[in-house]
Amino acid sequence: MASQPTPVVTAFDWVPDFAKGLVRDLRVRWAFEELGAPYAVEKFGAAAPRPEGYVQWQPFEQVPAFRDGDLELFETGAILLYLAQKHDALLPKDERVRWQAIAWVFAGLNSVEPVFQRYFAYAVFNAGKDWAEGAKEAVLPLLRQKLKRVSDALGDKDWLAGEFSIADIMMVTVLNNLRETDFVAEFPNLAAYHARGMARDAYQRALAAQIDDFTGAPPAAAA
Known part of the structure; x- marks a missing residue:
């Protein structure tokens, strides 16, 4: 049986210090860490043009966008609901x-x-x-x-x-x-x-992962 593709979350490769820990991909990362499920990150510059076709994935060209196989989602509330329902976790049973x-x-x-x-x-x-x-x-x-x-x-x-x-x-x-x-x-x-x-622990892992992914250079105007 072919393995399922790893879900993908989009994120920025650099933000100013005041924004670290505030970019909303943190919410999705935190959910994955609570679930113990793998995910991959697709990064791009916050001030750079979005990749071709990104607006069809995320109509407002923000992060995060989310892909799980053929399913593409945007908006963190929708992504959290999807993950909770898919994994039957992170929501009460009652x-x-x-x-x-x-x-x-x-x-x-x-x-x-x-x-x-x-x-x-x-x-x-x-x-x-x-x-x-x-x-x-x-x-x-x-x-x-x-x-x-x-x-x-x-x-x-x-x-x-x-x-x-x-x-x-x-x-x-x-x-x-x-x-x-x-x-x-x-x-x-x-x-x-x-x-x-x-x-x-899951929050701390998600936050560390977000910060570790800020490996890009600041835009020229912010340098």
């Missing part, structure tokens, strides 16, 4: 709890991360601009509300759906967007949750 975990995957992407990324854009990409400080302050009430709602839902549980799942892969990496701030620390159970996720 149907009600399973759908709660899936709902938290969508919540991380749609209800929580956009607010954090807005703050990140003001604080990092627009640092020093005369309007940026006011914009940061304006988004803080909503940012703290999102953190409180996640904190309240988590309560005293270790993981969002009771057992570790793709919901936690999503939410822990979403919280990474605030790692240079003290906002998460304002909610002790959420700070402990974030630390617990990052302490997992």
Whole structure:
């Protein structure tokens, strides 16, 4: 019987220091590490033109894109769901709890991360601009509300759906967007949750693999 091709994840070969550990292929790598399943990485420069045909694979020309045999996917939420279903792991068996975990995957992407990324854009990409400080302050009430709602839902549980799942892969990496701030620390159970996720061996292996793959040279403008 012919062996199945190794799944492929796309990634960048270089990012600035502030982005290391934030590029979203980390989520997919983490899932593979939790599953103990092999994967391969296809790298290219973040500022370089994408390979021919990449836009048919990833319509927004971002990373990661994912290929498993004849199947091509984009968007980390979809990739995580695919891996969980294919391997029958990283999701609770109980149907009600399973759908709660899936709902938290969508919540991380749609209800929580956009607010954090807005703050990140003001604080990092627009640092020093005369309007940026006011914009940061304006988004803080909503940012703290999102953190409180996640904190309240988590309560005293270790993981969002009771057992570790793709919901936690999503939410822990979403919280990474605030790692240079003290906002998460304002909610002790959420700070402990974030630390617990990052302490997992699979997360550490995924992070190390991502960083090890940053072997390219910075674009001329960033050098």
